[in-house]
Amino acid sequence: MAGEKLYEGKAKIIYTTDDPAVLLTYFKDDATAFNAQKRGQIADKGKINCAISTYLFQRLESAGIATHWLETVSDREMRVKALSIIPLEVVVRNVAAGSLCRQTGLPLGQVLLPPLVEFYYKNDDMGDPLLTPDRMRVMNVATDEQIATLRRQAEQINHILTKFFASCAITLVDFKLEFGLDHQQTIVLGDEISPDTCRLWDQATEDETQRVMDKDRFRQDLGQVEQAYQRVLERVMAQSPQH
Ligand code: ADP
Ligand code: MG
Numbered sequence: 223m224a225g226e227k228l229y230e231g232k233a234k235i236i237y238t239t240d241d242p243a244v245l246l247t248y249f250k251d252d253a254t255a256f257n258a259q260k261r262g263q264i265a266d267k268g269k270i271n272c273a274i275s276t277y278l279f280q281r282l283e284s285a286g287i288a289t290h291w292l293e294t295v296s297d298r299e300m301r302v303k304a305l306s307i308i309p310l311e312v313v314v315r316n317v318a319a320g321s322l323c324r325q326t327g328l329p330l331g332q333v334l335l336p337p338l339v340e341f342y343y344k345n346d347d348m349g350d351p352l353l354t355p356d357r358m359r360v361m362n363v364a365t366d367e368q369i370a371t372l373r374r375q376a377e378q379i380n381h382i383l384t385k386f387f388a389s390c391a392i393t394l395v396d397f398k399l400e401f402g403l404d405h406q407q408t409i410v411l412g413d414e415i416s417p418d419t420c421r422l423w424d425q426a427t428e429d430e431t432q433r434v435m436d437k438d439r440f441r442q443d444l445g446q447v448e449q450a451y452q453r454v455l456e457r458v459m460a461q462s463p464q465h
Contacts, residue, residue, distance in 0.1 A: 232258060233271070233418055242304065243405060249275075249298045253418070255441040257349055264440060268298045270451045271416035276300060277458050278383065278415045285382045287375065289411040290402070305402025305412045308364055311342040311350060312372050314380045315396040319421050320438075322396075325352075330430070337380055339373050344400070371409050372401055379411070387422065390457035392435065395421035417451050424453075 225238035228245065232254045237246040249268035254261050272294065279291035290302040315338040318328040322338070341358060342350045358364055364372065376399055387394040397420040400413035413419070417436040424433045431444055435454050439447045 234414070239301065244292065245302055245304045246295070247300055247302055247414075249414070253437065253440050253447075255437065257346055260441070262440065264451065265448045267418070267448070267451055270455045271414055271418060272298050272300060274416045274455055274458055275414040277462060278386075279411075281386060282379060282382060282411065285378075287379060287382070287411060288408065290413075302412070303404055303410060305404055305410055307344075307400055307402040307412060308368070308372075308409075309344040310353070310358075310363060310372070310401070311344050312376045312399045312401065313340045313342060313396060314338070314376050314399070315340065316380070316384060317393065317395040317421075317423075319395050337377070339376050341369070341372075368409065375401070375409065375411070383415070383420075386461065388425075389461055390454075391425040392454070392457060393423040393425055395423055397421070417454050422454060 225240065225246075227235060228238050229236045233250055233252060235248040235250065237248065239246055249272040251263045251265060251267045252261070253264045253267060276291065276294040279289045282289050283291065290305055292301040292303060294300045315322055315334050318326075318332040318334060319330055322328060323330050341353045343353050343361070343363070344350060353361070353363070355366075355369065358369060359366065379399065380394070380397075383397070384394045397415065399411060399415070401409050402412045404410050420436055421438060422435040424435050427433050434442075434444055435450045439445065439450050
């Protein structure tokens with residue numbers, strides 16, 4: 223089924239299929255942080271992220287969000303709609319953490335109401351810089367109308383995912399989305415939604431280290447990385463209608 227390798231990224235490999243409108247994404251165990259300056263592996267991460275993404279894409283679809291997910295065909299592979307990816311990382315923040323704290327001095331854990339929606343240029347060589355609407359306009363990276371749609375969709379997705387993770391006793395601190403255009407030029411949610419791309423805090427503890435269930439365990443060498451990813455999967459699956 224898998225055709226030729228189209229692109230190998232930091233976390234996934236993209237293959238062509240016999241249908242030009244469909245791609246196959248293979249989820250790897252490779253982990254990177256700080257713009258790939260730190261590299262490693264997280265055992266079974268590919269399987270866990272494939273399963274979590276599958277579940278969340280299905281949930282978003284049933285809430286009316288257009289996603290690229292078509293079918294999960296193995297424990298590491300999903301068939302997705304081929305998109306022309308918009309080179310933006312759309313970040314939604316409900317709670318201050320990470321680069322927001324470093325760049326603004328806001329304290330870790332400060333609740334952000336309304337949530338922040340931010341756009342970063344998806345460009346590793348430039349270090350994924352934060353963009354402004356004016357910069358996006360002069361860069362021609364997206365039209366004003368597309369940017370408004372991305373913002374609205376990101377807010378809707380945040381609403382759905384925040385409620386869902388709360389039902390798992392997890393706080394959705396922040397997350398990164400990638401969108402693309404399909405053949406009809408419709409904006410569709412792509413890439414993945416996983417502990418690699420979300421900050422997730424366990425509501426069972428307020429301990430600043432213990433609560434971390436996402437890639438910050440790898441970034442900050444907090445240990446128990448695999449176990450944290452596994453625990454997110456278990457909580458997500460416990461909400462699944464199949465269970
Ligand atoms: P990266 O190292 O660039 O983050 P990943 O390993 O996360 O790459 O993913 C591989 C690439 O696949 C990314 O560039 C991502 O934008 C792209 N991608 C995700 N979904 C789709 C899709 N539906 N169609 C085309 N490309 C996609
Ligand atoms: Mg990626």
